[in-house]
Amino acid sequence: xxxxxxxxxxxxxxxxxxxxxxxxxxxxxxxxxxxxxxxxxxxxxxxxxxxxxxxxxxxxxxxxxxxxxxxxxxxxxxxxxxxxxxxxxxxxxxxxxxxxxxxxxxxxxxxxxxxxxxxxxxxxxxxxxxxxxxxxxxxxxxxxxxxxxxxxxxxxxxxxxxxxxxxxxxxxxxxxxxxxxxxxxxxxxxxxxxxxxxxxxxxxxxxxxxxxxxxxxxxxxx
Amino acid sequence: xxxxxxxxxxxxxxxxxxxxxxxxxxxxxxxxxxxxxxxxxxxxxxxxxxxxxxxxxxxxxxxxxxxxxxxxxxxxxxxxxxxxxxxxxxxxxxxxxxxxxxxxxxxxxxxxxxxxxxxxxxxxxxxxxxxxxxxxxxxxxxxxxxxxxxxxxxxxxxxxxxxxxxxxxxxxxxxxxxxxxxxxxxxxxxxxxxxxxxxxxxxxxxxxxxxxxxxxxxxxxx
DNA sequence: ATTACTAGTAGACGAGTAA
DNA sequence: TTTACTCGTCTACTAGTAA
Numbered sequence: 338x339x340x341x342x343x344x345x346x347x348x349x350x351x352x353x354x355x356x357x358x359x360x361x362x363x364x365x366x367x368x369x370x371x372x373x374x375x376x377x378x379x380x381x382x383x384x385x386x387x388x389x390x391x392x393x394x395x396x397x398x399x400x401x402x403x404x405x406x407x408x409x410x411x412x413x414x415x416x417x418x419x420x421x422x423x424x425x426x427x428x429x430x431x432x433x434x435x436x437x438x439x440x441x442x443x444x445x446x447x448x449x450x451x452x453x454x455x456x457x458x459x460x461x462x463x464x465x466x467x468x469x470x471x472x473x474x475x476x477x478x479x480x481x482x483x484x485x486x487x488x489x490x491x492x493x494x495x496x497x498x499x500x501x502x503x504x505x506x507x508x509x510x511x512x513x514x515x516x517x518x519x520x521x522x523x524x525x526x527x528x529x530x531x532x533x534x535x536x537x538x539x540x541x542x543x544x545x546x547x548x549x550x551x552x553x554x555x556x557x558x559x
Numbered sequence: 560x561x562x563x564x565x566x567x568x569x570x571x572x573x574x575x576x577x578x579x580x581x582x583x584x585x586x587x588x589x590x591x592x593x594x595x596x597x598x599x600x601x602x603x604x605x606x607x608x609x610x611x612x613x614x615x616x617x618x619x620x621x622x623x624x625x626x627x628x629x630x631x632x633x634x635x636x637x638x639x640x641x642x643x644x645x646x647x648x649x650x651x652x653x654x655x656x657x658x659x660x661x662x663x664x665x666x667x668x669x670x671x672x673x674x675x676x677x678x679x680x681x682x683x684x685x686x687x688x689x690x691x692x693x694x695x696x697x698x699x700x701x702x703x704x705x706x707x708x709x710x711x712x713x714x715x716x717x718x719x720x721x722x723x724x725x726x727x728x729x730x731x732x733x734x735x736x737x738x739x740x741x742x743x744x745x746x747x748x749x750x751x752x753x754x755x756x757x758x759x760x761x762x763x764x765x766x767x768x769x770x771x772x773x774x775x776x777x778x779x780x781x
Numbered sequence: 782a783t784t785a786c787t788a789g790t791a792g793a794c795g796a797g798t799a800a
Numbered sequence: 801t802t803t804a805c806t807c808g809t810c811t812a813c814t815a816g817t818a819a
Contacts, residue, residue, distance in 0.1 A: 338594055341563040351644045356705070358653030359698045364803065372560060374795050379804060392698050397800090398802055403698040406705070416645055419638040422573045431580030476581045476614050476625040483578070483628075586784065596814050601785060619819090620783055 339388070339411055345371065346381045347390055347412060350402055356409050359394065359401035428487075428558040430480055432532065434473040436541075436550045443468030443520075443533055449502065451495045459490045460509060460518050462537035468520065469512075469534040469541060471552055478530050484508060484519070487558055494523065507535070510556045513544055519554070561610070561633055567593065568603045569612055569634060572624055578631050581616065581623035650709075650780040652702055654754065656695040658763075658772045665690030665742075665755055671724065673717045681712045682731060682740050684759035690742065691734075691756040691763060693774055700752050706730060706741070709780055716745065729757070732778045735766055741776070 339347075349370055353360045368378035382402070385391045390408035394401040404412070421427075446452060448466040456464045473481055489506040496502070504523035511517065517536035521527055532554065534540060546552065561569075571592055575582045590600035604624070607613045612630035616623040626634075643649075668674060670688040678686045695703055711728040718724070726745035733739065739758035743749055754776065756762060768774065 341567040344567075345563040348640060348644065352640060354651070354653075356644065357651055358702050359655065359696075363801090365801090375802095376795060376804080377793080380793085383804080392701065394696075394698055395803070400803075401698065403701055405701055409705075412641070412644060416641040418570060418574060419634070419641055422570065422578065422634060423638055429576070429579055431576075433581065474581075474616075476616055476623065479614065479625055479627055480580050483631075585782090587782090597783095598785080598815080599813060602812085605785080617784070622784075 339390070340384075343381060343384055343388070343390070344411065344415060346378075347385060347404065347408055348415075350385075350391065351404055351409075351412055355391065355402055355404040356412070359403045361399055362402045363399055425558060430484060430556040430558075432471075432473055432477045432480055432554040432556070434471040434477060434530075434532070434552060434554070436546050436548055436552060437470045437472045437531070438548055439468060439470035439533065443470070443535075446502070446505075447535060449497075451497070451502070452492060452505070455492045456507070456518075456535065459492065460507065460516075460535075462516065464518075464535040465537060465539050467539060469517075469536070469546070471532050471534065471554065473530045473532060481529065481532065484556060487556070489521075490518075492520075508556060510534070510554050512536075512540060512552060512554050515540060515543060519556075561612070562606075565603060565606055565610070565612070566633065566637060568600075569607060569626065569630055570637075572607075572613065573626055573631075573634055577613070577624055577626040578634070581625045583621055584624045585621050647780060652706060652778040652780075654693075654695055654699045654702055654776040654778070656693040656699060656752075656754070656774060656776070658768050658770055658774060659692050659694045659753070660770055661690060661692035661755065665692070665757075668724070668727075669757060671719075673719070674714060674724070674727070677714045678729070678740075678757065681714065682729065682738075682757075684738070686757040687759060687761050689761060691739075691758070691768070693754050693756065693776065695752045695754060703751065703754065706778060709778070711743075712740075714742075730778060732756070732776050734758075734762060734774060734776050737762060737765060741778075 349367065350362055353362060364375040364379040368375040382393065386393050389405055390411060392403045392405055444467040447464045447468060453463055487508060489508050492505040492507055494503040505520055507518040507520045509518050512534065515536055517534045519532050520535050540546060571589060572584055575584060586597040586601040590597040604615065608615050611627055612633060614625045614627055666689040669686045669690060675685055709730060711730050714727040714729055716725040727742055729740040729742045731740050734756065737758055739756045741754050742757050762768060
């Protein structure tokens with residue numbers, strides 16, 4: 338296995354064009370790029386050459402470096418690792434938290450016909466009138482933030498009885514294999530450590546949940 | 560700047576799903592994955608935590624690790640570096656070598672009407688009857704091999720005068736801003752250290768080249 | 782099983798120097 | 801200027817141990 342500092346070095350050479358032709362890379366320039374001494378940079382280049390990852394043409398006034406096929410292969414391996422990390426296809430988020438009692442607002446909103454109709458159309462189910470409120474564990478709060486980058490379904494607001502009901506966004510998810518959705522009111526500031534779930538059934542009843550029970554919410558983006 | 564060994568460690572955690580939720584990563588499992596001792600792996604995790612790149616929930620029987628936004632950012636930076644390396648858009652290859660005298664076969668073939676017609680159509684110029692033969696420098700031979708992965712223009716063979724003329728493939732390129740093409744006969748084995756160029760003019764005359772002069776051939780894939 | 786300390790050592794580092 | 805050696809230091813490793 339290639340050492341991480343060698344790989345880092347190889348990457349810098351690749352960025353300079355080392356995969357596509359010989360490039361001038363001096364120990365000094367490489368060193369300053371990696372914040373290491375020219376001596377160490379020189380040793381790194383020798384190491385890469387010994388591993389047959391680069392080819393060097395050394396002249397008295399410098400050297401030209403070319404990345405070999407083996408070197409490029411090594412870079413591609415690393416590249417594919419990063420592709421796997423950031424591949425949207427297998428993005429599967431997990432949130433952990435504990436059941437809490439909400440303010441009962443969810444129950445009211447979810448009972449409104451215009452919301453119900455849209456949920457039915459967009460998520461494929463009529464929401465049970467009531468939401469399951471969850472307080473996220475500390476480490477899940479960071480995950481929650483990243484969900485904002487995914488594609489949420491927009492549920493439009495409406496007016497009725499001289500009141501205005503705002504937009505809501507919803508992200509399909511699952512809790513113990515029950516399909517559900519995280520709902521977040523449009524613009525109002527919502528506490529970052531709390532999520533609210535809608536589902537076709539009462540999750541509390543279906544899963545036998547009580548306050549403070551631990552739950553796991555999964556978001557599979559596909 | 561993040562140390563390469565820390566980044567490597569962070570990547571492994573990310574591959575285990577650390578960007579999308581807390582994952583169980585023990586010092587031992589991490590160590591065996593990276594071929595380092597559990598002690599070192601433990602120190603790496605402490606280091607990542609100190610740099611706020613991960614969050615750790617440590618229990619007596621193990622730890623759950625979550626990559627923070629800062630950690631993910633670091634990974635994305637690295638990812639974008641690799642994207643730049645392998646981005647086809649700015650693929651710009653450089654071959655270096657020295658002019659040699661060929662066998663004069665190029666001159667004959669390039670004078671044949673069916674070949675001429677196709678070159679005119681595919682490359683946009685009528686080839687000067689004669690090719691410039693170049694012996695590649697040692698380090699350019701590896702670059703030459705990679706060109707085979709690019710999209711070459713196929714020039715079809717034909718029959719005439721009871722002889723069969725084979726397919727030829729051609730890759731547009733430039734030599735000192737003169738548009739030209741690398742030509743390679745279809746199936747016959749061609750020496751890997753030699754390339755043959757066709758151009759609308761005599762490159763030897765246009766560039767004042769003699770045998771053994773150094774030349775640089777550029778292939779810009781776009 | 783874990784995590785993380787301490788201790789001792791091996792090896793990587795930068796400085797200086799030669800070619 | 802380069803590359804790459806030697807040398808002395810100090811970091812970073814593994815092993816052993818505690819919690």
